[in-house]
Amino acid sequence: MMLAALSPLVTAGIVLCAVPILAGVAQPYVIWLKMEILRATNHLTRWRDRAQYRYKDAGTFAWMFAWYKMRLDPMFDDLPQLLKLAPTPRVAIDLGCGFGVAANVLLEWFPEMQVTGLDPNPFRVKRANASFAARGTALVAAAPDFEVPGLPDQVDTIFCLDMIHYLSAADLATTLTRLRNRLTPGGFLFLRSPVPPPADATPWRRWRGSNVPHPRSVEQIAEIVTASGFKLIESRPTTGNPALQWFIATA
Numbered sequence: 001m002m003l004a005a006l007s008p009l010v011t012a013g014i015v016l017c018a019v020p021i022l023a024g025v026a027q028p029y030v031i032w033l034k035m036e037i038l039r040a041t042n043h044l045t046r047w048r049d050r051a052q053y054r055y056k057d058a059g060t061f062a063w064m065f066a067w068y069k070m071r072l073d074p075m076f077d078d079l080p081q082l083l084k085l086a087p088t089p090r091v092a093i094d095l096g097c098g099f100g101v102a103a104n105v106l107l108e109w110f111p112e113m114q115v116t117g118l119d120p121n122p123f124r125v126k127r128a129n130a131s132f133a134a135r136g137t138a139l140v141a142a143a144p145d146f147e148v149p150g151l152p153d154q155v156d157t158i159f160c161l162d163m164i165h166y167l168s169a170a171d172l173a174t175t176l177t178r179l180r181n182r183l184t185p186g187g188f189l190f191l192r193s194p195v196p197p198p199a200d201a202t203p204w205r206r207w208r209g210s211n212v213p214h215p216r217s218v219e220q221i222a223e224i225v226t227a228s229g230f231k232l233i234e235s236r237p238t239t240g241n242p243a244l245q246w247f248i249a250t251a
């Protein structure tokens with residue numbers, strides 16, 4: 001009745017605004033319903049769905065963050081290939097774990113794996129902890145002083161994903177040396193870092209590149225990794241995003 005009293009143009013405007021807003025509000029519940037149906041019918045078999053379900057008690061923000069991260073970040077296309085360079089991870093550290101999305105995907109890929117996530121942000125750590133459940137712990141800790149009680153003495157795999165740009169050169173060297181000392185012989189480091197975007201990168205990527213607190217080139221990162229006692233065995237850009245570089249190193 002009320003809409004009929006408005007001009008067609010105003011009505012169209014209201015409908016056009018309301019549809020995306022309602023869709024946005026409904027999306028977490030629609031995904032939740034889908035996950036619950038998959039679980040109830042024993043169809044929670046795909047890694048993305050299983051990693052998503054880990055966030056069922058982690059709040060709406062982390063639930064949606066995980067949903068988009070697993071679909072938009074090419075990390076999850078690259079990692080299966082890169083992980084073939086290393087033995088199966090069993091005891092891992094994820095330094096700068098954030099909400100723990102990468103760690104949760106790894107937990108689904110490697111059913112034997114246990115993870116300790118470390119991050120200075122208590123909001124993210126709480127969500128990561130809830131999502132790891134019995135498969136790990138997330139602790140509030142900031143590199144280079146990340147060696148808090150509860151951290152395993154020795155691990156076989158270390159992930160540092162999109163976080164070393166928060167560290168000065170000195171702090172990065174200290175962090176990598178401390179991580180190296182926790183790695184078992186033959187253990188692996190999987191590190192990804194922002195690097196300067198190529199000249200022909202999109203304006204968005206160039207803007208992102210200009211906001212990195214401690215920008216470093218591929219060569220500079222490789223040098224610090226090697227000087228910290230690692231043997232660098234692979235360095236390559238992320239698929240589809242040369243402004244994010246992978247560094248794979250062994251102890």
Ligand SMILES: C[S@@+](CC[C@H](N)C(=O)[O-])C[C@H]1O[C@@H](n2cnc3c(N)ncnc32)[C@H](O)[C@@H]1O
Nearest residue numbers: 095096097098119120121142143161162163166
């Ligand atoms: C871009 S997010 C990446 C999160 C996660 N690794 C991922 O790939 O989704 C960067 C993370 O690094 C964390 N961080 C910032 N400074 C840090 C430090 N000094 N030590 C450890 N983590 C840090 C932030 O809190 C944030 O969660």
